[in-house]
Amino acid sequence: MLSARSLFQEILDDDESFRLFCSIAAGGESQGGWENGRIAALVPQSERALAPKIARHGDDEDKHGRIFNALMKKRGLEPVPVPPETDYTMLLERRGIGLAHDRLRRSEPLTVQDIVVYLSHSRVTEQRAADQMTMLRARFADHPEVGRAVRMISHDEDNHLAYTHEELLRLAAAGHGRLIQHTLRVCALAEIRVHRDVSLAVLARMGRILGWPRTKSVLLVAGIHAVYGYERLGGWRRMVTLRMPERRNALGGPATPAPEFA
Template sequence: MFSARSLFQEILDDDRSFRLFCSIAASGEAQGGWENGRIAALVPESMRGLAPKITRHGADEDKHGRIFHALLRKRGLDPVEVPPETDYTMLLERRGIGLTHDKLRRDEPLTERDIVVYLAHSRITEQRAADQMVMLVKYFGGDAEVGRAIKMISDDEDNHLAYCHEELLRLAEEGHGRMIQRTLRECALSEIRIYRQVSLAVMERMGRLLGWPAPKAALLAAAIHVLYAYERLAGWRRMVTLTMPERRDALGGPAPPAPAF
């Protein structure tokens, strides 16, 4: 039998699976950094007050990418190319979630609706990221190799989630409430499908690298499907709820440095 802790320990202990794990994570963070940087540059004039916070969000994501690359370097490993079926960010885009890279590459101001879509998309994906980091901190926060890194990233993800809640609630008060709820629901239902798809692809790759026996691989796949069924039935509602966070103005300053990385 296995647990989440033993599963991740196995992945962290093997150089090949650790390399793939960090490469996937670094790639996703780098994409997030670029996206937030472009959104900050294209914020409509009516919402320019958000630009510094979006810039900070992107700087945090870039920092996370550097942290994962630093973890690879500490083991003397180079990143590997991310398999397309494990590219969470790009798969979400193809599903129509968030703002497309084509739109972000144009030098045309975004609309207020675009910013609502961006924040709703971020609220969903940051919830996923924050939950994952809480789990990793629980099991590996004291680990000499990765503990400091995951604690730093987890704190940032909590800030990102708080920022999304606060800004979406502010926009709801300004009259965007119906669109926000509609967008959150559509994004959440699509995200849980993509998350299942990516989780299955990542576990399949890890299983091949680590030589998992067929029963273990099948049990893991079944667990992923069970999580999807729960989220599809009821769990998605937690992802679309908005509450005023305890951390107010969480992205109201420059991104803290990570000199150790």
């Protein structure tokens, strides 16, 4: 029977597939940490109050990267290079989504419009991350090896999503609503394509490692395309709606430490 739980359990049970999964996840989280750190340093003067929250976001992403590396280390595994076709962050940047890395490497302060782009990009990608972690938490929260990591990362992703809602609503009230809605739509439509492509690439890699029969691979590919079809027809709208979150000021304090993964 094909289910999210059985597939992820299969990946967990094999060292090579587990190493690839954790390497891809750690690479994306570490990249997110760098991006948020640079954005926090370049926030325009009018938005300086936002800088500590952006920095906290980056600290959380760095922490997640360390957690995935620690999970590998516990098994005596070393990270592997992230295959380019599975690099979600890089592929989004190539589509012009978010703030370009060459822009972030310069010392020139960002504009308020740049902050709108950053927060809109985060709103969309954090929705994906929160959804995925909610799924894993429902099935693996009590898993002896990864349960603690899943619970911690899921909590953080929910905070990140709440923060983007709150800050975008604040900026919309300040007169940036039209730009926010346009940027959210562009980001969401690009993200669902990148997510589909990355999912197919990861699936192909995992299938080779785990020796999946052709029938199983075909069914999984069909499932990925079905999800993309649903999202293309209207599922993407969940990524662009804004509502005031129950968790207010979700990134208003220091990052939660993860001493058990140090």
